[in-house]
Amino acid sequence: MNFLLFSIRLFSLVSKTILLLTLTIFISLSASAQSTILKKRINLQVNNVSISQALEEIETKVGCNFIYSPDLLDVNRKISLSNQNATLEDILQEIFPNEIRRIEVKGNQINLQPSKGKGTIMGKVLTSDGLPAAYVNVDIDNRKVQADENGHFSFTNVEVGTYKVSAKYVGLKGQEQEVTVASNEIVKISFTLYEDMRALQEVVVNGERVNRFANKTTEYVSRLPLTNLENPQVYSVVTKQLMQEQVTVTVADALRNAGGAVAVTNPSGGVSAYFRGFGTGINARNGMESTSDRSAVDLANIERIEVMKGPSGTLFGASVSSFGGVVNVVTKKPIEAKRTEVSYTTGSFGLNRLTIDVNTPLDKEKKVLFRVNAASNRERSFLDYGFNNTFLFAPSITYHVNEKLTLNVDAELLQVHNTQPMNYVFRSADIKQPSDLLLDYRKTLFHDNVDVKNYATRVFAEAVYKLSANFKSTTLFSFVSENVDHSYQRLVIWSSPSMATRASYVYGPVYNGYTNIQQNFNGKVKTGGLTHNLLIGANYRHYTSSFLFADIQTIDKIDVTKPFKPIVSQQIDKLVSFEPFPSPTQQTASVYASDMINVLPRLSAMLSLRVDHYKRQAVEGDEDGFKQTSFAPKFGLVYELIPKSLSLFANYMSGFQNVSPVSQPNGTRQVLDPLFATQAEGGIKAELFEKKLSFTASYYRINIDNATRMNEELFTIQDGKQLSKGVDLELITQPLPGLNILAGYAYNDNRIVRAALDAKIDGNKAGNAPENVANFWASYTFQNQLKGLGFGAGMNYVDKMYKASDNQFFIPSYTLANAVVFYNRQAWGIQVKANNIFNKKYWDSWANSQAPANLAVNLSFRF
Missing domain, CATH: 3.55.50.30 (Phage tail protein beta-alpha-beta fold)
Structure with missing residues (x-):
């Protein structure tokens, strides 16, 4: 059985x-x-x-x-x-x-x-910061494509019907949209992908995503849709991810990550950066004119900082660029996701900083997007007196009117109440460097109420209209105002290492208003066998100001080795007398064009030109007005040795500056002639292994025929020929899963070739031009065990630099070391950062002592 x-x-x-x-x-x-x-x-x-x-x-x-x-x-x-x-x-x-x-x-x-008919689906994938998301996988039914380097994708010959289209990328939250395809029609969609913290912990740390510090996609550097390898200009990008990882709270600290850049806070209140031997303010915001002359810049609303190297007058004009380059801050833009992040940072010297970032769509169709960033910062100085208090409110809105038209509006309202660095003048041969001074490293000569109060308003509006499949129109408006209630300038004249004369002059009220209107047309056309990537634009700039000024007044002379009291504002107020400072209105009308021509499959040539007409009105009883027309050409060549991986480049760039009169130490004003500079540069760029390795190397020469310089008395002189030459190197790599490295090195030899009024300085180094500058940062996140835990460390080296072109007084070289430990989860994260961990004594280019070893702790919540 x-x-x-x-x-x-x-x-x-x-x-x-x-x-x-x-x-x-x-x-x-x-x-x-x-x-x-x-x-x-x-x-x-x-x-x-x-x-x-x-x-x-x-x-x-x-x-x-x-x-x-x-x-x-x-x-x-x-x-x-x-x-x-x-x-x-x-x-x-x-x-x-x-x-x-x-x-x-x-x-x-x-x-x-x-078939019932066929249509086309076209679209673009963006990251949360509004930049193109390259190589994202886009799926529809059984078909799959990959977005190109500019985030574009398309499906052709799609059968009539309704489909679900999804966009996915490792470490980013996937998105899905339902679309209906009609016969012989093009359906346009867009995706905005933002970071998925859970995926970042479990996947990105395993090395499956490109180095998060290597995103050089930008619409501002050339105002053309060019990748880094296609662009003949050298530039560095400081990303939001890097700033967050380093617990960075100031723009000056963030700029340390741009190869060759040395940032400094000026006694007037603004922030400057020196690179390639020249100084420039943070004068561009979303590609439009901004300013940091007398007002600070808060990081809470900054998505990234772009540092463009070399004279950039062709696209940005004289008011934005210097001969070293341009610093452009890109603000945070609204995204389609609904999310909020609250962050609190505390630390040494009474640091208390609270930031909030709220983003939400305002309608179901996600056509109207809103975002607001705010920050409150309170901090004491490491000196016995001094503080820095700021408040920022920055709303922004994006309105996708239809498939062709998009409107963007954002604003920043920044209030600043702080104390500024001292302005030192040295009149003793016994003082060769700051350490020769007998003033205690952590003492100041002025009280807290010798302070600065100002506020800045920055407004930006943009209308992008798609004229056709190949052309678009971009209309931009920006308004920036700086309003200084009062600004005490702390002047100290040293007659010996121990004897200091304390003096002050006062600004305020001061108003500076900058209005810019710009129109750009971008597109691609073909002529014969050549493809042209075109930009045609025009810009109108209007500047007006009013300035109340109190001349320098000597207060007292003290021996810093003996007990002394800090100067208070009441002592200054009794001595000063205010007068209006001549502030002529300025107007600039500019037109420019740029054409990136694909001469051969791997060879491209850039031809660019700007014509700039500048007018400064006369000031009654003081100076005559003048007009000036300037031409700024730019040429570039790019040859891709390996397409999308390795390219050789060369450029010829020019810059010009309509220089405003400068205030001399004795209270007089010096009217300067416009400056002109040209740069020749060549080098190599590489982006290999899906951008896990990005490298740039270049050599440049910048010539100026009527250069200005600062003598030993800090008077500005215009009498010379100047040559700046050097090398720029940058490496961004992810050699191992979870390990990210950023390194930069810049060599610069900036010299006064000839000084007509002072032959003895011929061949001397220019002021504020260190010969060697290096930066390094590496971080590692654990892969399997201890997910979310990581650490990072880095250093910054700045070589010896002279304060003036007489090459007598110098700022000694210094090396700073910093380290961080972090632990991130999906909903929260904590970081502990140690700055200047070896407690190095060092000084800025104004000879002010800088913060000793200090600690910062950051706690963030995301929901």
Whole structure:
């Protein structure tokens, strides 16, 4: 009985197996037959015959029968074909490029199923900061494409119907949209992907995403859709991710990550950066004119900082660029996701900083997007007196009016109440460097109430309109105002290492207003075999100001080795007398054009020119007005040795500056002639292993024929020829999963070649131009165990630099070391940062002592 039951079960199992094998063989043979008949190669020559006649001839040659409905397929359409050794599948695709939905083969019968119509799906993928998301996978049904380097993707010949389109990328939250495709129409969609903290912990740390410090995609550097490898200009980008990882709270600290840049806070209140031997303010915001002359810049609303190297007058004009380059801050933009992040930082010297970032769509269709960033900062100085209190409120809104028009508006309202650095003048041969002074490293000569109060308003509006598939119009408006209630300038004149004369002059109220209107047209055209990537633009700038000024007043002379009291504002107020400071209105009208020409498949040439007409009105009883027309050409060559991986580049760039009169230490004003500079540069750029390794190396020479300089008395003199030359190196890499490295090195030799009024300084180093500057940062996040835990460390080296071109007083070189430990989860994160961990004594370019070792702790919540 048991044997019989076993036999029945065995027979049943064998029968099922045979049946399954038979079906498998049958399906395989059918698929093989279908594949074989469609892959059969024939010769077909027909001229002006109907499709039905062509199909009949194919039936004869192949030995098949076509099944179709004459009512649904237009088989009376005339065609001409000339095919030699072509597959049947390719011939049918040529006959029916859009009419056929599917081809089914049964034996020798070929069923042509008609299409209801086909359309196209086109779109773009963006990151949360509004930049193109490259190489994102986009899926629809069983079709998959990858977005290109500019975030663009498309599906052609999509059958009429409703589909779900999804965009996915490792470490970013995927998105899905439902679209309906109509016949002969183009459906346009866009995705905005933002970081998924859970995925970042579990996947990104495993090295599957490109180095998060290597995102150099930008729409501002060339105002053309060029990648880093396609751009003949050198630039560095300080990303939001890097600033967050380093617990950075000031723009000056953030700029340490840009190769060759040395940041400094000026006694007037603004922030400057020196690179390639020249200083520049933070004068660009989203590519438009901004200013940091007398007001601070808060990081809470900054997505990234772009540092463009070399004279950049062609696109940015004289008011934005210096001969060293341009510093452009890119603000945070609204995104489609709803999220909030609250961050609190505390630390040494009474640091208390609270920031909030709230983003939300305002409608279900996500056409209107809103974001607001705010920050409150309270901090004491490491000196015995001094403080820095700021408050920022920055709302922004994006409105996708329709498929063609997008509007963006954002604003920043910044209030600042703080104390500024001291302005030192040295009149003793015994003082060669700051350490020669006998003033205690952590003492100041002025009280807290010798302070600065100001507020800045920055407004930006943009309208982007798509004129056609290849051209767009961008209309921009920006307004920036600086309002200084009062600003005490702390002047100290040293007659010996111990004897100091304390003095002060006072600004305020001061108003500076900058209005810019700009129009750009971008597009691609072909002429013959050449492709042109075009930019045509115009800019109008209007500057007005009012300035109340109190001249320098000497307060007292003290021996800093003996007890002394800090100067208070009441002592200054009794001595000063205010007068209006001449502030002429300025107007600038500019037109510019740039053409990036693809000469050969791997060779591109850039031709650019700016014409700038500057007008400064006369000041009654003081100085005459003047007009000036300047031309700023720019040329570039790029040859891609390995497409999208390795390129050689060269550029010739020019810059000019309509220099405002400068205030001399004795209270007089010096009217300066406009300055002109040219740069020649060549180098190599590499982006390898899916951007896990990014490298730039270049050599440059910058010439100025009527340079200004600062003498030993800190008077500005314009009498010379100046040459700045050097090397820029930058490396951004992810050599191992979880390990990210950023390194930069800049060598600069900036000299006064000739000084007509002071021949003894010929060949001297220019002031504020260190010869060697290096930066390094590396961080590691654990991969499997201890997910979310990581640490980082870095250093900054700044070489010796002279304060003035007489090369007498110098700021000694210094090396700073910093370290951080962090632990991040999806909803929260904590970081502990140690700055200047070896407690190095060092001084800025104004000879002010800088903060000793200190600690900062950051706690963030995301929901």
